[in-house]
Amino acid sequence: MTLNPGLTLREAADTDAPALAALQGEVWPQHTTTAEALLHELADLRAHPLRPHVWRLVAEEAGEVVGLASVHQFPGMFHPDRYHADLLVRPAAQGRGVGRALAAALEAHLDARPAREVLAGTQEDHPRGLAFLARHGFREAMRFFDNVLDLRAFDPAPWAEAARLPEGLRLLSLPELIAEQGEDAAWRAYHAAAVEAREDVPRTGEATPLLYGAFRTRGEHPQFLPAGVLLAVTASGEVAALTELYADAADPARLNTGLTGTRRACRRQGLALSLKLAALDLARRRGAQSIWTGNATTNVPMLxxxxxLGFRPRPAWTEMKRGEV
Structure with a gap:
């Protein structure tokens, strides 16, 4: 297609990471990132044993990055014919054909694969984005809430009893478990619990096995907080339940929840609630003012x-799908 004068498209380079982090912050200010985090995630994809596909195209005007089209495959929900597509355009650059040019290049790339299933999304309060995806053949597959707790308004006193783990279980952070078991054994116990807990997390496709080697790389993520990994540990050293807190890329007063879950044999004992309360206590002691967590709208128990606990939903992320594998 003919590009607007002054608009150029080119393959993204690693040196674009600062500009791409800034772009994401402009488009999705509630989900900012950093160049360091983007490069870490890109390195993880490139090194993953499944060899997921990664393709990124930037749009420039007068040498400034104003948009991004990307296609990638998530190792956690991998299928050789399933792809995830993203398209970001700076708000100030919208309405000048940047999105159309990136979308055309993205569609050509998907056609060349070819892609049998494509996932993409936007927030439910972005009607323009929803309409854009609908015009390209996407239909809603699932919604995910951002749930936010204002820690300044949270009163832990009524939860004192619920915060206690049942007899026979201890609350340990990941560094404390490492001190007891050694680094590899502790990470393997953490991994075993995460593998089982994530099996029941709602998603738009089947989960791919969580390989131990790939799991260990989360410890190198810039926002990973070892002390924020809280575990309910049995007398034999097994992890019965877990919850995770991550630092936020831009807001030091905000923490983000990762996986919270309980192994099947240990459920219905209030372990998830106890660990969530321990995480809230840790967050308060760290000086955090809010905790954000993401939940599928179908995950009724966690919602x-x-x-x-007082979490309140923000506009949902609408995951949309085209095709099927």
């Missing part, structure tokens, strides 16, 4: 738990 109910978070609502009880």
């Amino acid at each position: 109910t738990l978070n609502e009880r």
Whole structure:
């Protein structure tokens, strides 16, 4: 297609990471990132044993990055014919054909693969983005809430009893478990619990096995907080349940929840609630003012738990799908 005068498209380079982090912050200010985090995630994809496909195209005007089209495959939900597509355009550059040019290049790239299933999304309060995806053949597959707790308004006193783990279980952070078991054994216990807990996390496709080597790389992520990994540990050293807190890329007063879950044999004992309360206590002691967590709208147990604690939903992320594998 003919590009607007002054608009150029080119393959993204690693040196674009600062500009791409800034672009994401402009488009999705509630989900900012850093150049360091983007480069770490890109390195993880490139090094993953599944060899997921990664393609990124930037749009420039007068030498300034104003948009990004990307296609990649998530190792956690991998299928050789399933792809995830993203398209970002700076708000100030919208309405000048940047999105159309990137979308055309993205579609050509997907056609060349070819892609049998493509996932893409936007927030439910972005009607322009939803309409754009609908015009390209996408239909809603699932919604995910950002749930936010204002720690300044949270009163832990009524939760004192629920915060106690059942007899026979201890609350340990990942560094404390490493001190007891050694680094590899502790990470393997953490991994075993995460593997089982994530099996019941709602998603738009089947989960891919969580390989131990790939799991270990999360410890190198710039926002990873070892002390924020809280574990319910049995007398034999097994991890029965876990919750994770990550630092935020831009807001030091905000923490983000990763996976919270309980192994099947240990459920219905209130372990997830106890660990969430321990995480809230840790967050308060660290000086955090808010905790953000993401939940699929179909994950009723976790949504109910978070609502009880005072988390309140923000506009949902609408995951949309075209095709099927």
